[in-house]
Every structure is written in C-alpha cells, then in structure tokens.
Amino acid sequence: MMAYSEDHIALAAEYALGTLDAEERAQVETMMSVDKDFTAMVGAWEHKLGVLNQMVGSVEPRPEVWDKIRTATGLAEPQAPLVLPDAPQPPVAPEVSEPAAVVDPSNVIRLSTEARRWRNIATLTTAIAAALVAMIAVAVYQPDLLPEGIRPKPRTQVVEVKTPSAPTPSAQYVAVLQKEGGSPAFILTVEGATKNFWVRRVGASAEPGKSFELWLISDKLQRPRSLGVIGNGDFTARPVLASYDTDTINTATYAVTIEQAGGSPDGKPTSAPAFTGKLIETVPPAAPAPSPAP
C-alpha cells in the first residue's frame, strides 16, 4: 500500500466512524472509486470499528421489507417454491472466538495482565451501555437536550418504550445488569419521579421454556421481590417499583434469574442470579435550558 498522508488516513478513519459531512463523504467515495489502496484503507477501518456492532441489539424488520427487496432485485416473479439445495459443507474455518485465558500456573504475570485487561474491558462495556442508554433516555425524557436536528417534536415518543405519555423531565437512574466481567445483558432504567422502569435486553436470550425474571434485592426487605418476568421484546416497561421507597430503589441490587416459562411459581427465585447490577448513573433532574414541559 502506498504511503498516505495523515490527512488521508484521518479521512478514511472518519469516513468509517461516520463523522464526515455529506460533501466530505462524497469526496471519500470519489477517491475510493479511483484508488484501490485508499479503498482498502477505508475497508480496514470499517472492519476494525465494525466489531463495535457486536454490542448493538438486533431488531426484526417487518416482513414487507423482504418483499420489497425481492421486487427490487427482480426476484419477485412468480416461481416455484424455493427448494434449498443441499448445502455443501462449508469449509472448516476456525471460529472467531478465543480460547479461555491460558491456564498456566507458572505464568502469573500473563494471567494478571489478562485479568487487568478484562477489568478494563468490563469497565468500558459498562460505559458503552451507559452512553447508549443515556442517549435513549435523553431522547424520551429530555428532548431539549438533544442537538438541533434530531430533536423530536414534543409529545413524539421516539423510542419503543411504554412510558406514561408526556412525562416531565426528571432524574434518571440506570443499572447495567451483567455477569461478572461479562458484557451487559440488560439495562434497567428507572424514571425518578414516577418510579416507572423499563428493561432493555441487550445481550441475553432465554432458552426455550425458560423466562428471565427480574428481582429487587434489598437489605431493607426480607427476601427478593419479583419485579416481573422480562418479556421477549427488546423492551419491557413496568410501573411496579412505585410501591418501594426511593431509598430502597436506589440502594437495591437488581438481579435477573432464569425461571420456568412465565416466571417463578411461588414468588421466590428458584435459581441464583444470572445477571446483577445496581443503579449507577443519574441524569440530573433539571434540563439546563428551561422549557415548557411537553
């Protein structure tokens, strides 16, 4: 690959990051059409950054989308039902996953480096989850904090969260529920004023015949209290926290257990928590710019 100036490298990187304006993006695309090496550099950045999408939750598009794709690609003509050919065995390729950390008692330094590394990553994944959810929460509750241009019209609910209509801006509390050192599995957001909460599933799927159930665990209470079964959708919203006082809510541990389909039959968890977390982040209660409540 030929040597590129730092300006070129930065342009390729920012194209992949997505922060160039429309004109700059058009410039990059023109350069890519005439310069194979530059295209490869952009591709390398896209590949490096692309792994971040592993953290993004999946959302099913509506079935109509496929019909439109078929029409647009000229595949929509009436035809015999598709018969899947016998798939040749795909070449045996190594899975991208990594073997667990090397277990070698003599290699203490390496192990502790690995542990530190994991701690750093765990911290950062929490930051990612918090950044993502803060953004969603801002969009729902404090649209005025959003930059001009993506600000929703008042009363437009921008996220698929069932909250009471037109909530007034208030404090936000967020808990990231995860396994020790694992990536976030659920993000719990509590709206301070109403104590409504919603749970966003980000990295967990229940086995068939099982349900995830959310619990509140507090030293003020004698046993874990069920906050309900987490639905199959990306979001589950519930008002049941309203019966707990703010202090209990703020200091509690939130835990998710795996229960039989529909949840624990007797209101007690039947297994150890699979994911836990505490409320960690607060969106300050008042918007900096005063504005009429939606």
Next chain:
Amino acid sequence: MLTPAELVWLIAAVAKGDEAAFERLYAATRAKLFGVVLRILRRQDLAEEVIQEAYVKIWNSAGRFNPGLSSPITWMTSIARNRAIDVVRKRSELSIEEEPAAMEVAADSPDPLARREMTEELKRLLECVGRLEPDRQKLVLLAYYNGWSREQLAAKFETPVNTVKTWLRRSMMDIRECLGL
C-alpha cells in the same frame, strides 16, 4: 446460528445468483443490520428503506466481497451503515418531527449473532478505545453507534465544532497507533 464460514459460503452462492442462498443470508443477518441502522436513523420508515437498498447492493456486489479483508457480517453491516450515515448527513437540516410514529418498533430480536461472546478483535478495539480520555471515549462511541455529526457532538459536549474535529482526529490516530494499523 450461522458461523462466519457459513455466511462466506452463502455470499459466494449469492454472487452466483442463488436466490435461496440470498433468502437464507437475509434471514440470518437482517435483524442485526436493521438494529444498527435503526439506531442511527431512529425512524422505522427510513431504516426500512436503507435496509432494502443495502440488501439490493449486497445482492449486486456479493462477487466483490473479499473474505480475506473483512468478515461477512462486517462487510454487510458496513454497506447498510454507510447508507444510513449518508441519509442522516443529507437530511441533517431536517428533524425527525414530521414522522408520526417514530420508532414504533416491533422489537423481537432472536438474532444470536449479537449474543456471541466478544471476539478477540472487539476486545482489542475496546482496549484501545479505553485508553482515550473518558470524554473522547464517549465521543467516539456516540459517533459510531448513533451516527452523530460533528455538529451534534459539539452540541452534546458543549464545545466548538472545530474542537470536536480535532478530538475526533486525534482519537482516531490514537486508536490507529494502539491497534498497530
């Protein structure tokens, strides 16, 4: 769920015009791609348009996919995400206000691609992002995940656009050095 190797095989079949392979490829990847573009566009209708265009492009350019340079899912996601970014940049003066029911999403997500353990590549990248100052970590993540423009980031960080420009550039250069690119 399909492994990367199976996706590579499907893309190769799509390149030869295999419609059944295209349908399987779509089924295996649509929820991930849609999740990524919906986060950026924040409107169901726009996200659906972008997804349609992306799969048409995937159908037409499957022969140009090079498994030596990229993973199949990254290649496909990049096509969709680039299209989404183009759309938001061109519409930047418009707000989403004309949309009646923004983000009324039927949100069921059975896609196990998202649930795989973190790959070594993701761990490496996160390590490098983690070495940036906290504000810049957030800057890079908000830019990537939400597709925010420099102007939007400047508003969010209450900082002049030129400063954001400098931060972004330095952050990317730091990440580059850290990754050894």
